[in-house]
Amino acid sequence: MSTVVVLDNGGGLIKAGIGGEMDPVCVVPNCTARPLASKKWLLADQLLSPTEDLTSATIRRPFDRGYLTNPDLQSTIWAHVFNNLLKVTPSQCSLLLTEPLFTLPSIQRSVDELVFEEFNFESLFVADSPSLVHLYEASRRPYGLASRAQCSLVVDCGFSFTHAAPVFQNFTLNYGVKRLDLGGKALTNYLKELVSYRSVNVMDETFIIDDVKEKLCFVSLDIDRDLEVARRRGRDNLFRCTYVLPDGITHTRGFVKDPNEAKRYMSLDDEDEKEDETDLMDTTERSDRRTIDLSKNEFSVTNERFVVPEMIFRPADLGMNQAGLAECIVRAVNSCHPYLHPVLYESIILTGGSTLFPRFAERLEKELRPLVPDEYRVKITCQEDRILGVWRGGSLFTSSPDFETMCVSKAEYEELGSARCRRRFFR
Numbered sequence: 001m002s003t004v005v006v007l008d009n010g011g012g013l014i015k016a017g018i019g020g021e022m023d024p025v026c027v028v029p030n031c032t033a034r035p036l037a038s039k040k041w042l043l044a045d046q047l048l049s050p051t052e053d054l055t056s057a058t059i060r061r062p063f064d065r066g067y068l069t070n071p072d073l074q075s076t077i078w079a080h081v082f083n084n085l086l087k088v089t090p091s092q093c094s095l096l097l098t099e100p101l102f103t104l105p106s107i108q109r110s111v112d113e114l115v116f117e118e119f120n121f122e123s124l125f126v127a128d129s130p131s132l133v134h135l136y137e138a139s140r141r142p143y144g145l146a147s148r149a150q151c152s153l154v155v156d157c158g159f160s161f162t163h164a165a166p167v168f169q170n171f172t173l174n175y176g177v178k179r180l181d182l183g184g185k186a187l188t189n190y191l192k193e194l195v196s197y198r199s200v201n202v203m204d205e206t207f208i209i210d211d212v213k214e215k216l217c218f219v220s221l222d223i224d225r226d227l228e229v230a231r232r233r234g235r236d237n238l239f240r241c242t243y244v245l246p247d248g249i250t251h252t253r254g255f256v257k258d259p260n261e262a263k264r265y266m267s268l269d270d271e272d273e274k275e276d277e278t279d280l281m282d283t284t285e286r287s288d289r290r291t292i293d294l295s296k297n298e299f300s301v302t303n304e305r306f307v308v309p310e311m312i313f314r315p316a317d318l319g320m321n322q323a324g325l326a327e328c329i330v331r332a333v334n335s336c337h338p339y340l341h342p343v344l345y346e347s348i349i350l351t352g353g354s355t356l357f358p359r360f361a362e363r364l365e366k367e368l369r370p371l372v373p374d375e376y377r378v379k380i381t382c383q384e385d386r387i388l389g390v391w392r393g394g395s396l397f398t399s400s401p402d403f404e405t406m407c408v409s410k411a412e413y414e415e416l417g418s419a420r421c422r423r424r425f426f427r
Contacts, residue, residue, distance in 0.1 A: 002122055004094045004398040005086065007078075008129075008391040011063035011100075012159030012184055012353065014044070015391040016081050018088075019096060019398030024391050026085045030077060033057040033207075044080050047207075053252040054207045055245075066100050066160030066183075071110045075118055082119070090119040094407055096394045099126050101163060101177055105419065112418040116410050123407035126425045130154035130165035130172045132393030133351050137383065139396055145347045145379075151340060152347040153332065155325070155364075156390075157354035159184045162312065162325060164332040166344055176335035178328040182311055182320075184354045188213055190318075191308045199299035200245075208245065208254050212301065213308065215256055216241050218265065218358040220306040221366065223314075229268065230303030238264045239302040247297055257298060265305070309357045313367055326367035345372055348380045351389045355382070 004019030010030060017024030028044040035042070036056045047054065062074035082088055095115055099108070108126075115124050133154045138147035146152040150169045156162065162180040166173045192209050195202050202209055220226045230239050242257035256262055315322045323331070333344045345368075350361060361380045368378055383389035397403065408421040 002092060002094050003088060004096055004403070005082070005088060005090070005121075006096045006391060006394040006398060007081075008098045008394060009074075010098075010159055011061070011066055013387065014077065014081060015388060016086055017391065017395065018086070019395050021395055022392065023388065024395075026081065027387065028081070028085070030063065030074075031059055031061040032073065032077070033059045043077055045085060050253060053246060053248045055248060055252075056204045057207065059206055063160065065181075066158075067103060068107050068111065071114055075114055078114070078119065090121050093121060094123040094125070094398075094404070095119075095121045096125045096127060096398055096403075098129055098132065098390060098394065100160075101128050101130075101165065101172070101174070101179075105422075108422055109418045112413060112421070116413045121410065123404070123409045124413075125403065125407045126422075127394060127397065128165075128172050129156050129158075129351070129390045130163065130167050130177075131170050132390050132397060133349055133383065134167040134393075135170055136389060136393035136396055137349050137381070140384075145343065146349070146381075149343045149347065151343045152349050153329065153344040154349050154351060155329065155355070157183060157312065157325075157350075157352040159353070162328070162352070162354070164325070164328045166332055166336050166340070168336075168340070173336060176332050178332040178335070180312070180315070180322055180325060180328050182315060182322070183352075184210075184213075187217075187308050187311060187354065190311060191217070191304060194304045194307070195299060195301065198304075199301075202299075205245075211254055212243050214356070216243070216262055216301060217305050217308050219309045219313075219360050219363045221359055221363055223306070223310060226265075226268070226306055227303060230306075237302055238268060239305055240300055241302075241305065242298050242300050244298045309360070312354070313363065324367065325364060326371055329368060330371045342376045345376045346379045348378070350380060350382045351386045353387055355386050 006017055006019050008015040012030060013027055014030045015024045015027050026045060029047050032041045032043040033047055033054060034040065034057060035053055042052060060073060062068055062070040062077065068074055082090055115121050134146060134152045137152065141147055152167050154165045154167055156165065160183045162182055164178045166176040188206065188209050191213050192203050241261045244255055244257050246252050246254050311318055313324045313326065315324060333341050336344065361382055365378055365380050372378055408424055413421050
């Protein structure tokens with residue numbers, strides 16, 4: 001059996017490695033960027049170098065709104081990953097590739113051309129993320145409900161959008177999948193707008209604001225209470241955190257000024273500390289805002305920290321004509337046979353980078369419980385690594401003795417074409 005390359009080709013990150021291994025060889029951004037003071041485009045692992053100053057860098061992505069729209073750019077990134085990071089020869093390998101749900105046939109043809117005509121892989125298997133997540137979790141917990149019932153509901157909050165996808169016997173039930181057009185990219189853009197409006201213009205600072213989001217944002221368990229606390233803009237505000245921007249000389253990466261500040265909000269759950277909190281006047285807010293020194297290489301965030309992830313639970317509050325995540329899950333379950341409902345609610349699996357916000361699972365359960373019939377139990381499981389979960393499922397799948405027979409070979413592709421070959425992966 002030839003070497004199998006497992007490629008979880010996300011809109012934000014590429015996870016690539018060899019089938020059968022526990023972890024991928026590399027996890028790198030799926031984009032290229034050109035620093036402000038350079039003419040050279042950096043890609044993949046080069047963007048992770050601590051010596052590169054990516055302040056106001058120009059970014060190009062092969063994915064737009066969740067779909068591959070620039071195959072040439074994707075080809076360049078793949079070539080770098082295969083040749084320099086994995087160090088494999090594609091013509092001597094098979095490929096397991098993840099693809100977004102409901103990908104258009106024209107995009108599928110472009111992908112097949114890349115795989116077979118440009119990189120000359122021996123064979124290809126295309127999988128969707130939910131089925132691989134279910135496979136991996138069922139194998140990790142052979143006596144768990146997902147494994148015994150061969151059924152789960154995978155909630156995948158990724159870079160471009162969020163899916164609630166029922167999976168039955170390792171097949172994603174497409175008729176039950178519900179999508180929320182919100183993901184990590186939209187959250188980052190919203191945070192850019194808030195910080196730019198209140199502090200300093202960061203509309204061109206994608207990498208910096210991504211870092212701010214990942215280090216400082218969290219999900220509120222009581223949004224009304226937290227908004228009231230955040231309204232008090234004094235120096236003792238439990239939500240206030242300062243982020244220091246890179247200066248290009250002493251440090252090329254931004255950082256949180258006081259890491260201990262990032263966790264102070266947790267004390268709000270202690271009612272005693274809540275009662276001891278000083279009530280600050282609105283005049284403090286106004287005077288504090290006047291004293292912000294925009295010439296400094298730093299800015300503060302307060303309610304932005306929890307308002308941004310709130311988009312996933314209440315998109316309507318921002319003018320989006322979409323249901324929140326809890327409603328998406330209920331609709332996905334109701335699309336399936338009634339016999340599956342209790343099992344699906346009891347085997348919800350969270351994956352994807354946008355579920356990594358602290359308290360995400362607790363808030364989702366709190367929102368979901370009132371919408372679910374009382375006789376059903378709600379149980380939410382978080383993957384041990386929500387970034388690598390899909391890739392690990394793919395790596396496990398390639399170890400199946402039937403994997404080679406399920407792939408489309410290069411000869412079949414050349415004889416039958418993309419459309420007929422794709423029927424093999426039809427769900």
